Amino acid sequence: MGKDLIVNYKNEPCYEIKIRNDFSDLSKSIQMMNEKNYLRICIVTDSVVEPLYLKNVILKLSVDYPDTYITSFVFDAGESSKNLSTVQKLYQKLIQDQFDRNDLLIALGGGVVGDLTGFTAATYLRGIDFVQVPTTLLSQVDSSVGGKTGVDFEQYKNMVGAFYMPCLVYINTDVLKTLPAEQISSGMAEVIKYGIIRDFEFYEWLDSNVDKVKSLDQETLEYLIYQSCKNKKEVVEEDPTEQGIRATLNFGHTIGHAIEKLSHFKLYHGQCVGLGMVAAAYISMKRDIVTEGEFFTIMNILDSYNVYPELKDINIEDVISATKHDKKMNGQQIHFVLIRGIGISYIDTTVTDQEMRDAVEYILSI
Numbered sequence: 088m089g090k091d092l093i094v095n096y097k098n099e100p101c102y103e104i105k106i107r108n109d110f111s112d113l114s115k116s117i118q119m120m121n122e123k124n125y126l127r128i129c130i131v132t133d134s135v136v137e138p139l140y141l142k143n144v145i146l147k148l149s150v151d152y153p154d155t156y157i158t159s160f161v162f163d164a165g166e167s168s169k170n171l172s173t174v175q176k177l178y179q180k181l182i183q184d185q186f187d188r189n190d191l192l193i194a195l196g197g198g199v200v201g202d203l204t205g206f207t208a209a210t211y212l213r214g215i216d217f218v219q220v221p222t223t224l225l226s227q228v229d230s231s232v233g234g235k236t237g238v239d240f241e242q243y244k245n246m247v248g249a250f251y252m253p254c255l256v257y258i259n260t261d262v263l264k265t266l267p268a269e270q271i272s273s274g275m276a277e278v279i280k281y282g283i284i285r286d287f288e289f290y291e292w293l294d295s296n297v298d299k300v301k302s303l304d305q306e307t308l309e310y311l312i313y314q315s316c317k318n319k320k321e322v323v324e325e326d327p328t329e330q331g332i333r334a335t336l337n338f339g340h341t342i343g344h345a346i347e348k349l350s351h352f353k354l355y356h357g358q359c360v361g362l363g364m365v366a367a368a369y370i371s372m373k374r375d376i377v378t379e380g381e382f383f384t385i386m387n388i389l390d391s392y393n394v395y396p397e398l399k400d401i402n403i404e405d406v407i408s409a410t411k412h413d414k415k416m417n418g419q420q421i422h423f424v425l426i427r428g429i430g431i432s433y434i435d436t437t438v439t440d441q442e443m444r445d446a447v448e449y450i451l452s453i
């Protein structure tokens with residue numbers, strides 16, 4: 088029943104990822120993660136997830152935590168809430184309810200809830216425990232693992248943050264049933280990314296199981312999420328603070344982030360990463376380090392999972408200039424992730440503006 092992974096940090100076991108198809112193991116898993124007997128638990132969630140799952144989670148927790156004060160904090164769903172003003176309201180709530188360092192926060196929601204709750208947990212009283220209960224595909228396969236937390240500041244995305252590890256990641260695959268199809272496709276971009284950058288076998292599995300994945304078959308989802316988390320875990324264990332190999336997870340993100348910004352975040356993150364992956368694969372093909380055949384299988388798999396939208400009305404020069412403001416720049420050099428075949432990626436600092444222009448022109452033509 089379910090699958091588990093242990094994530095190490097600095098060569099020591101740090102937290103577990105538990106993949107289940109309901110919430111029934113949640114409180115036992117929290118009890119097993121350390122010796123603490125939490126007196127207060129605050130579940131942080133957003134206005135879309137609250138009516139769907141909050142009651143059920145509180146119910147499950149109160150059975151195993153009869154003497155614990157269980158409360159919740161709900162904010163308006165969406166990236167526009169991922170800021171210091173929401174964090175401030177959460178601090179106020181925690182202070183009012185006298186939360187101290189022996190209490191617990193639970194992030195119940197997508198990447199926005201996870202990033203914001205993690206950041207609050209990292210900074211409130213210099214750090215309190217938090218558990219990730221991710222409810223979007225993107226957060227289950229990517230953002231809940233690895234300890235990156237943070238919020239946006241003014242127009243800058245993820246500008247304020249901390250590396251701060253959760254005590255547990257509890258994934259309930261069943262919640263994906265209520266997730267809109269475009270959000271599933273957006274998460275699939277990051278899933279396929281693992282296959283392209285480091286896991287050819289997984290890539291082939293994804294290629295042959297399109298219908299099963301799309302039908303949200305529970306066993307198929309369990310494997311897909313397990314394999315994705317395993318890939319992310321292996322990368323972050325090797326390079327927890329992105330000094331080297333972790334940067335390959337940014338495959339598709341240089342041009343992807345530029346498009347995301349220029350779309351004023353109207354396009355989903357995964358859709359932009361999908362377009363960015365096409366661009367990066369295109370540059371790799373033009374350099375003859377990826378064959379045309381490999382390039383077109385990548386296009387096919389992204390197509391079958393409806394990962395990228397048709398892109399119109401975008402100015403190529405604006406995209407190039409937006410890539411220069413991305414955090415993936417080191418000094419004046421863009422650290423671009425390219426591939427040498429499917430399953431092998433590396434960081435390249437020699438990608439020229441003209442190569443990027445050609446690639447963006449290509450994605451405008453598809």
Ligand SMILES: NC(=O)c1ccc[n+]([C@@H]2O[C@H](COP(=O)([O-])OP(=O)(O)OC[C@H]3O[C@@H](n4cnc5c(N)ncnc54)[C@H](O)[C@@H]3O)[C@@H](O)[C@H]2O)c1
Pocket residue numbers: 133134135136139164165166169196197198199200202222223224225226229230231232233234235236245262263264265266267270273356
């Ligand atoms: N920390 C990291 O390593 C990392 C990595 C990637 C992305 N991120 C961050 O994650 C965020 C994006 O995450 P996201 O795509 O999960 O967005 P999100 O949290 O905004 O969720 C998308 C939408 O789906 C709704 N939702 C969530 N679960 C649902 C469910 N089960 N059923 C129905 N609706 C549901 C949410 O209310 C929201 O409206 C961004 O802020 C990004 O910066 C962080």
Ligand SMILES: [Zn+2]
Pocket residue numbers: 277340356360
């Ligand atoms: Zn991403």
